[in-house]
Amino acid sequence: MKRVILHCDMNAYYASVEIMLNPSLKGKPVAVGGSKEDRNGIILAKSQEAKMAGVKTGEVIWQAKQKCPNLILVPPQYDQYILYSKKAQKIYLDYTDQIEPFGLDECWLDVTNSKNLFGSGLNIAHMINKRIKTEIGLTVSIGISFNKVFAKLGSDLKKPDAITIIDYDQFEDVIWHLPANALLGVGPATNKKLKKWNILTIGDLAKTEPSFLQKKLGINGIKIWKWANGLDEGRVRVYGESFPIKTVGHGITTKEDLTSNIEVWRVLLALSEEVGKRLRIHRLRARGVNINVRSNDLIHRDFQTFLPYPTHNAYYLAERGFLLFKESYVWSKPIRSLTIRAIYLENDNLPRQINLFSDFSYLANLENLEDAIFYLHERYGKKIAYPARLMEDIKIAKEIPPEIKPPGIIW
Ligand SMILES: [Mg+2]
Incomplete structure (x- = not known):
């Protein structure tokens, strides 16, 4: 049916x-x-x-x-x-x-x-x-x-x-003449590439050889080809449905040991970007944050705290993580590696209760800013906007993937 x-x-x-x-x-x-x-x-x-x-x-x-x-x-x-x-x-x-x-x-x-x-x-x-x-x-x-x-x-x-x-009987007539970027999943960056290959409409996309799209655009290529052909099986979630993923985290061993709060802040900021991005993709929010600190004598310390409001905002997660770090970590040894995790996850479709004790508008502004930045990234690439702190040397290798240690990784 x-x-x-x-x-x-x-x-x-x-x-x-x-x-x-x-x-x-x-x-x-x-x-x-x-x-x-x-x-x-x-x-x-x-x-x-x-x-x-x-x-x-x-x-x-x-x-x-x-x-x-x-x-x-x-x-x-x-x-x-x-x-x-x-x-x-x-x-x-x-x-x-x-x-x-x-x-x-x-x-x-x-x-x-x-x-x-x-x-x-x-x-x-x-x-x-x-x-x-x-x-x-x-x-x-x-x-x-x-x-x-x-x-x-x-x-x-x-x-x-x-x-x-x-x-179902006539979707080809109704939508195949529309520009490709009218379709969910075809953002400005993808659309630019499609244009280069003369794929201008949703119909063009539907009739393109899927293996070509896969070669050029990876898994996203197959996804948009399916969608253009009406083959979206995506289920509508039950309201408030719980999510099996427990934590989303990102950690790294730094190039050089960290020796000051400001260095820790920069690394947390960089790591949180990835955590926030994954939360967003999986449509989750965190109600808590956890940090794991390993000093250069290889001893791990683990701290965690609740957040005043659930969020997927990267900056807020970093800020709360850093606050937790300052409150909990005693500097006796330099730090070798850091991990930040979003914990106590919930679906991002749950309503958020505003409380009187914490300023929601501060977080709301951060979330809006991040929405705008995501929009800019999608449109003009990652380099268009990033935190000024990350322009300084943050003791993380430029190409970080081989060094990433992703506990609780979910993709
Ligand atoms: Mg609207």
Whole structure:
């Protein structure tokens, strides 16, 4: 039996929440990002009107202001975005327990087994669309298809406030003429390569010899070829499903022994980048951090602590790891190797409880910054942005793979 999968994508999410909370902004060019003084801050989201004026997500504020001088800038309110995201998920849960969030504003729903109760996928999409509007006050675009990748593609095809079906019987007609980068998994870097080989549309990609793609793009080549052909078997997770992976860690033996706190900080920062990246790929967050320190007399010491908020943010993990190090390690011998692990993992689709004792906005800002950096890396390569600390000699060999000791490695 063909599956029925919905992908619900709330339109211009951050900006729409701001306008809903402050209706005087309605109909005006609004962008979420930094403060007024922060000319070099980045635009995180924009309203339809700002979009029409040429404002783009990811660009710096002064550039956006040049294109749209009357742009109204509002600082992000993450607690609100999380709150309304949870409210939307609560509505989705009325139709199925197989709901898998993708960021705050997007969600997959497998409604294959809900048809007897609620009618066809299209019916369910109509109900959800209406309820998000009346109960929350936001609009959502919904894609309906037989797999996750096409459902997501469908939600991109018409927006705002629209429903698009991509049927099994005619998906070739509907999507094969679209540019290859409309497909999930084809980022700017991959798209550039595909163009070089004259693979311009999703159809071109589907008809390319898979062995060629595998040779050129590795495992990702096969994946996008399958997806272009409608062969995505990816399952929609059950909401809050637990994950079998226990820890994600990254460790290294340094080129020279470390002799000061600042050297330890740089290495932790470098190691955490990889840990954060893997957590992201596996859609996990850590509720704790563990560090293992081996001094040059080869004695191991192990320390761990809980985090105020679960996260996959590399900088935050490094920072907390370093704090733990300073509190726990007594410098008697130089350090030979260091490992940092993300522990007490959970799915990144679980809602996070904001508490009064720790500043969530600090972490939220770091997470946003990292999102922006990931975007830049994907687009322009790794060298475009990295922590200034890592420009100094960090006593790690440049090409580190042979030296990596990955405890709890998960791929
Ligand atoms: Mg959206």
